[in-house]
Amino acid sequence: MSEFSYRDGSLWAEQVSLEAIAGRFGTPTYVYSRAHFARQYQAYANALGSHPGLICYAVKANSNLGILSLLAQLGAGFDIVSGGELERVLLAGGDPSRVVFSGVGKTADEMRRALEVGVHCFNIESEAEMHRLEQVAAECETVAPISLRVNPDVDAQTHPYISTGLKENKFGIAIAHALDTYARAANSAHLNVIGVDCHIGSQLTEIAPFLDALDRLLELVDRLIEQGIQLEHLDLGGGLGVRYRGEEPPPVADYLMAVLERIGDRNLGLILEPGRSIAANGGVLLTRVDYLKRTEEHNFAIVDAAMNDNLRPALYQAWQDIVPVTPNQGESALWDIVGPVCETGDFLGKNRTLCLREGQLLAVLSTGAYGFTMSSNYNSRTRAAEVLVDGGNTYLVRARETFVDMVRGESPVPEKI
Numbered sequence: 238m239s240e241f242s243y244r245d246g247s248l249w250a251e252q253v254s255l256e257a258i259a260g261r262f263g264t265p266t267y268v269y270s271r272a273h274f275a276r277q278y279q280a281y282a283n284a285l286g287s288h289p290g291l292i293c294y295a296v297k298a299n300s301n302l303g304i305l306s307l308l309a310q311l312g313a314g315f316d317i318v319s320g321g322e323l324e325r326v327l328l329a330g331g332d333p334s335r336v337v338f339s340g341v342g343k344t345a346d347e348m349r350r351a352l353e354v355g356v357h358c359f360n361i362e363s364e365a366e367m368h369r370l371e372q373v374a375a376e377c378e379t380v381a382p383i384s385l386r387v388n389p390d391v392d393a394q395t396h397p398y399i400s401t402g403l404k405e406n407k408f409g410i411a412i413a414h415a416l417d418t419y420a421r422a423a424n425s426a427h428l429n430v431i432g433v434d435c436h437i438g439s440q441l442t443e444i445a446p447f448l449d450a451l452d453r454l455l456e457l458v459d460r461l462i463e464q465g466i467q468l469e470h471l472d473l474g475g476g477l478g479v480r481y482r483g484e485e486p487p488p489v490a491d492y493l494m495a496v497l498e499r500i501g502d503r504n505l506g507l508i509l510e511p512g513r514s515i516a517a518n519g520g521v522l523l524t525r526v527d528y529l530k531r532t533e534e535h536n537f538a539i540v541d542a543a544m545n546d547n548l549r550p551a552l553y554q555a556w557q558d559i560v561p562v563t564p565n566q567g568e569s570a571l572w573d574i575v576g577p578v579c580e581t582g583d584f585l586g587k588n589r590t591l592c593l594r595e596g597q598l599l600a601v602l603s604t605g606a607y608g609f610t611m612s613s614n615y616n617s618r619t620r621a622a623e624v625l626v627d628g629g630n631t632y633l634v635r636a637r638e639t640f641v642d643m644v645r646g647e648s649p650v651p652e653k654i
């Protein structure tokens with residue numbers, strides 16, 4: 238089911254036409270469907286059911302305050318990786334006691350702030366980080382709740398740039414060393430060991446790699462019990478992959494059923510940190526065709542969105558569908574959809590069969606996750622607007638950046654005398 242569908246020959250988001258949104262807010266603009274985010278979050282919450290635990294939405298996927306506030310209203314927890322993400326969650330009304338703090342390089346200041354607001358747990362990625370947190374907690378005369386992110390060394394069978402659970406990756410503590418690290422943590426007066434976590438990668442469309450990782454973590458959990466360390470929760474990291482182009486990820490309910498079955502009657506809560514599966518297909522990037530340029534080799538449609546707005550195609554050669562908002566305008570041909578940025582890698586899609594004319598509105602689908610959050614000001618391009626649709630209502634949840642916004646904090650140097 239998609240909240241983006243054609244009606245009377247034009248693409249709509251829920252009860253609002255995308256043409257109307259482009260007319261009102263301009264392009265490029267990200268458009269999100271509230272219903273999609275709610276449905277996808279609810280699928281995880283329902284599948285967890287009454288089992289103790291938390292669904293912690295991964296803020297990095299889409300951190301707009303409009304999105305975070307709607308997830309907070311639904312009772313979501315949050316997975317954060319920086320002080321900036323923590324402040325966003327707080328500003329959006331998120332409950333800090335439902336926040337897990339991930340990331341390999343948390344600073345002492347970030348740790349202090351997270352302790353002050355009372356996050357649920359710090360996901361620790363190295364012994365060095367654990368010592369730093371212990372010192373910070375001691376200075377603050379408090380005890381930090383921790384989980385160790387272990388690296389289970391399993392192949393997530395996804396793109397190498399978004400695979401994180403192999404021993405050559407920078408993430409987590411090698412599972413072979415985890416027992417020793419737990420023993421040290423358990424002896425600290427300023428650390429409270431409450432969990433174990435892992436995250437083996439993103440865009441996984443099979444359950445098997447998750448279950449391989451889970452088996453290794455459960456073996457560790459059982460060995461910890463033998464050593465007198467009883468954990469409160471196990472956190473399996475990010476969620477399922479999504480359909481970009483024919484992929485068929487399993488239903489969330491099947492995934493969680495398999496996980497809960499393996500956890501069995503262990504007294505262990507479950508935390509998940511889904512991002513992409515909640516956000517990706519809940520957003521489209523609206524862009525307008527500026528020029529059609531035909532060369533001997535290629536047909537280029539130069540549009541007003543670029544790699545600075547949506548980096549995934551350039552960074553991972555990721556494929557996202559590109560559709561006309563009002564189809565069948567002009568003659569059908571094979572097009573490369575490219576942006577105005579001065580890079581050969583600046584494309585949104587290649588070899589797409591489309592009927593195009595100048596001025597036409599296009600929608601880049603599946604861009605609700607890792608779209609705006611990975612955008613930049615490269616080529617001094619101001620960042621796009623973001624709009625949230627809820628039924629027939631439209632909310633501008635981020636105004637288009639202006640030139641003044643973009644240069645705020647910069648200054649010319651005085652002339653040399």
Ligand SMILES: Cc1ncc(COP(=O)(O)O)c(C=O)c1O
Pocket residue numbers: 295298316339340436438439440441474475476477510511512513514
């Ligand atoms: C630690 C951690 N948790 C959660 C996520 C979210 O993953 P996904 O968007 O695949 O659900 C990521 C990103 O891959 C991550 O690095």
Ligand SMILES: N[C@@H](CCCC[NH3+])C(=O)O
Pocket residue numbers: 297399439440549606607611
């Ligand atoms: N940014 C990536 C996913 C990486 C998630 C971070 N661990 C993407 O767009 O697919």
